[in-house]
Amino acid sequence: MQSLFSSITCSSPISKFPSIFQPRRSRTRRLRAEDAGPNGVETREPSVQELSPEGENISSNGSSKRAAPLSEKDIKKAVQKTAATFAPRASTATKNPAVPGTALYTVFEVQGYASMLLGGVLSFNLIFPSNEPDIWRLMGMWSIWMFTIPSLRARDCSKNEKEALNYLFLLIPLLNVLIPFFVKSFAVVWSADTVAFFLMYTWKLGWLQKTE
Template identity: 70%
Template sequence: MYPLTPCSSTISKEFFILPPVRTSSYYSTLIRPRKLRARAQSEGLDTSTVSGSTGEDEEGEGSNKPPPPPPSVVPDIDKDIKKVVQKTAATFAPRASTASKNPAVPGTALYTVFEVQGYASMLLGGALSFNLIFPSNEPDIWRLMGMWSIWMFTIPSLRARDCSKNEKEALNYLFLVIPLLNVLIPFFWKSFSVVWSADTIAFFMMYAWKLGWLQKSD
C-alpha cells in the first residue's frame, strides 16, 4: 500500500490560483443608475426622467427637431417680374409732360377726359377692326389702326391719369402683353377683329385680376 500523505502535500498549489476577475466595470454599470436614482430622489426629482436622460444624451439634443422649411421662391420671382414690367413700361410708355404732380386726379375734368378718351378709342378701334367704318375688301391702314387702338390710345390715355397702384400695374402689364398678342395671333388666324377681341379680353381679365373684381367681398 502506498503511504498516506497529507492532502496539502498532494494537491498542487496551481489549483488554488484563480484568474483575476475584473468586476469594477460590471458593478459600476449596476451601481451608477442606483446612485442617480438615489440622488434624484433626495433632490425631489422624477427618477424616470433621470434614467431616460442617459439614453437621450447619447442620441443628441437636436435629433428630434424637424428641419427648417425651405424658403419660398415664388414671391421673389413675382417681385422681380413686377420690377421688370414697371421699369419697361416707365421707359417706353408715354408719361406726363409736366415734372410736377399729375393734375389728372380723380374728380377733375382732366381725369374724366382721359378716361372717356381711353374707352372711346377702344370702341372706335373695334368698329374699325370689324370693318364697320371705312369698309373695304382688302386690309388697309384703318383696320390696322383699329387692331392696335387699345395699345396706341386706350392704355396711354388711362395711364395718363393719377390712378391707383393696382390699376397702374395692370396697365403696365397690358402695355407688354398686347403687342405679343398682336404679333403672335396673325400667325394662326389672320383677322383684325379676332386680334382686337383678344386684346379686349386680355384688358378686362388683367383688370379683374389686379383690381380683384372676382373676389368675394365680406
C-alpha cells in the first residue's frame, strides 16, 4: 500500500495542479507586448501630469498652462459681441447709409435725443399725469434703452461712440432693475440712466480732455 501511494504521488506532481500556486504574469507580459514596437521597444508615451510648486499643471513635455486674467480687450470684445447679438442692427449687409452729413444721420440723432427728453417728461409725470404707475411712466423710464440707444447705434458713428453705446445697452437694464429695489421712482431711474449715458460718453469720447 505504501508503494502504491508513493507511485501516485510521484506521478502527479504539484505542477500538474491548477495555477493557483503560480503568479499570474501572463496579462502583464501581454500588455507589455502590445505597447512594444516591432523591435521590442516600448513606444507608448505615458500621459503624465505633475503639479509644480506654484500650483500649475505641467504636461509630460514640461510646458505649463496658466489661466490668463481677462484683459480690457477681452471685455470690450465680449461687450461688443453681446450688444451686436441682442441690440437692433441693420437688416442688410450693405454699408450703413446713415453717414455723418446725411439727412438720415441727422434723423437718427434727433430721434435719439428727442426720445430721451420725452422719456424724462413721461417719467416725471408731466404728460398723462397719474397717481398710480402706468404704462406711460414705465415707457418713459425705459425710453433711453428702447429708443435712444438703438437710434444712435443705427448711425455710422465712430468706434468709441459705438463702444459707449454697447456698454450702455448692457448697463441700463441693470440700473432699471436694481434701482427700484431701493427707490421706487420712475423719475429717479430715468435720471440715473441719463447720468450713466453722459458719463459713458464723457469717458469713451474724452469730452473732458478736449475741453482742457
